[in-house]
Amino acid sequence: MTDEQEGSDAEDTAASGSAPVPPVAPRTQRPPSDRLSGNKTSVCSRSYFVVVMVFFHVYIINVIALLFYVHYSSGGQEDASQSRDAPGGQQQQRAETRRPPSKADFLRDVSLARIEGIRVGHVQSVSLAPGKVHDMRTLSLKPLLFEIPGFLSEDECRVVMQLAQLKGLMESQLMVQDGQEDLAKELNLSPEEIFNLLDINQDGQLQLHEILTHSRVRDGIWLTPENLREIYAGLKADKDGNGLLSLEEFRLLSSDAFQRFLLQRGVKRSQLVRNSRHTWLYQGKGAHRVLQDIKARVTRLTRLPSTLVDLSEPLQVVRYEEGGHYHAHHDSGPVYPETACTHTRLAANTSTPFETSCRYITVLFYLNSVEGGGETAFPVADNRTYDEVSLIQNDVDLLDTRRNCDKSNLRVKPTKGTAVLWYNYLSDGRGWVGEQDEYALHGGCVVTHGTKWVANKWINIDPDYQRQARYQQLVSRQPEEEDDEGWTPDPDLQHSNIHQDL
Ligand code: OGA
Numbered sequence: 233m234t235d236e237q238e239g240s241d242a243e244d245t246a247a248s249g250s251a252p253v254p255p256v257a258p259r260t261q262r263p264p265s266d267r268l269s270g271n272k273t274s275v276c277s278r279s280y281f282v283v284v285m286v287f288f289h290v291y292i293i294n295v296i297a298l299l300f301y302v303h304y305s306s307g308g309q310e311d312a313s314q315s316r317d318a319p320g321g322q323q324q325q326r327a328e329t330r331r332p333p334s335k336a337d338f339l340r341d342v343s344l345a346r347i348e349g350i351r352v353g354h355v356q357s358v359s360l361a362p363g364k365v366h367d368m369r370t371l372s373l374k375p376l377l378f379e380i381p382g383f384l385s386e387d388e389c390r391v392v393m394q395l396a397q398l399k400g401l402m403e404s405q406l407m408v409q410d411g412q413e414d415l416a417k418e419l420n421l422s423p424e425e426i427f428n429l430l431d432i433n434q435d436g437q438l439q440l441h442e443i444l445t446h447s448r449v450r451d452g453i454w455l456t457p458e459n460l461r462e463i464y465a466g467l468k469a470d471k472d473g474n475g476l477l478s479l480e481e482f483r484l485l486s487s488d489a490f491q492r493f494l495l496q497r498g499v500k501r502s503q504l505v506r507n508s509r510h511t512w513l514y515q516g517k518g519a520h521r522v523l524q525d526i527k528a529r530v531t532r533l534t535r536l537p538s539t540l541v542d543l544s545e546p547l548q549v550v551r552y553e554e555g556g557h558y559h560a561h562h563d564s565g566p567v568y569p570e571t572a573c574t575h576t577r578l579a580a581n582t583s584t585p586f587e588t589s590c591r592y593i594t595v596l597f598y599l600n601s602v603e604g605g606g607e608t609a610f611p612v613a614d615n616r617t618y619d620e621v622s623l624i625q626n627d628v629d630l631l632d633t634r635r636n637c638d639k640s641n642l643r644v645k646p647t648k649g650t651a652v653l654w655y656n657y658l659s660d661g662r663g664w665v666g667e668q669d670e671y672a673l674h675g676g677c678v679v680t681h682g683t684k685w686v687a688n689k690w691i692n693i694d695p696d697y698q699r700q701a702r703y704q705q706l707v708s709r710q711p712e713e714e715d716d717e718g719w720t721p722d723p724d725l726q727h728s729n730i731h732q733d734l
């Protein structure tokens with residue numbers, strides 16, 4: 233349907249774009265006698281010629297139209313995902329393939345629907361369950377971000393919080409991070425190598441912002457500019473006291489010294505990247521009805537094939553105590569050709585050095601209304617440009633959600649039952665997952681009063697279509713077990729302090 237509409241749109245544009253047809257007027261101005269004056273055969277042959285030409289053109293246009301039709305209806309649905317599917321449409325159901333895909337099917341027989349933002353403030357109604365309609369408001373276009381008040385009922389919020397409590401929540405980030413230490417030792421970098429890595433502008437000095445950009449999170453500890461100055465001073469690294477570190481000065485600041493200094497001072501929870509507790513709730517067969525219902529409504533909302541949602545991570549329930557926060561981060565990292573996705577890793581037959589969670593969509597639910605603070609901040613939403621370095625300027629670190637939420641471009645107030653949905657990746661323009669959307673940077677502002685409860689539903693899709701297809705084929709081989717039991721939360725990932733990808 234969409235393809236046909238697109239076809240006619242294209243034709244309309246072409247028609248309106250063409251020049252007006254001039255020859256008609258001069259001809260009618262000729263005296264009638266003049267028009268009839270030619271001999272019969274010449275009139276005949278001219279009209280004959282005109283008729284032939286008209287038929288010829290109509291024939292050619294038909295052939296072209298037919299070729300276009302065949303191309304678009306067989307060769308994948310091209311751009312359908314990026315464009316105009318009004319919410320509530322059913323066409324994506326077509327994309328869902330239940331039969332085991334043959335090798336040829338791996339070449340794009342699925343096109344991912346993408347909700348249209350139209351413009352900031354645009355409200356569209358979505359029907360997610362029989363007899364229930366919600367308003368969905370566009371909050372930003374970069375990232376593509378929506379708010380749906382009342383997505384969850386009061387009862388559903390209560391049940392989810394109770395189930396999470398029953399299961400038990402664990403610290404989202406552990407205080408001691410040993411993995412990184414080992415990694416640093418293994419790489420065995422010299423101070424020169426580290427210095428070069430950090431010296432972005434290669435001027436042979438380490439400016440404060442260079443250190444902050446790259447080691448703001450050091451062993452899971454968030455460093456403010458003051459912390460850093462303190463560290464410089466405490467370590468007596470900045471010998472000339474100019475606020476810059478030369479290579480000589482940097483040598484003195486070996487990571488061991490750094491580490492010892494931090495340990496000495498003692499680390500508080502508030503200094504971590506993330507200060508919250510969380511647990512995972514499975515939503516597959518046999519799960520609590522509320523959890524299954526939520527999953528079904530998320531499927532309708534996103535208009536993605538249900539298999540993709542079923543095979544995604546379970547629901548993550550997060551609780552922040554007063555003083556809790558989550559500094560700005562990406563839910564999923566950039567994807568390079570050599571990057572693997574956590575969820576399809578088992579199906580990939582290669583081992584790769586990079587891995588990310590490939591969370592195409594985040595649906596964040598507010599399970600309670602927070603008394604004070606706790607907004608979700610999007611520091612660079614709808615910014616004209618994205619520039620990592622300018623996130624920290626004049627000692628103001630936009631990623632720091634304990635201090636600088638008020639400077640974020642967008643903040644969403646936590647209201648019980650509201651869902652927020654955004655895309656962490658762009659479209660590739662061919663109906664599949666494209667590049668990471670850097671503008672999707674976000675964090676949880678510090679909770680100033682009360683407790684904050686949220687839940688995350690992530691939809692994992694491998695930007696490598698073949699890998700996703702292979703993975704789906706692999707897990708669908710086990711009959712009856714198609715639900716999200718196929719996914720196991722990675723214990724390393726849960727506790728990792730990889731800032732990009734918690
Ligand atoms: C998250 C997250 C934001 C918030 O859990 O990944 O970004 O407002 N949460 O709690």
Ligand code: CA
Nearest residue numbers: 474476477478
């Ligand atoms: Ca210096």
Ligand code: FE2
Nearest residue numbers: 561562563674
């Ligand atoms: Fe997040």
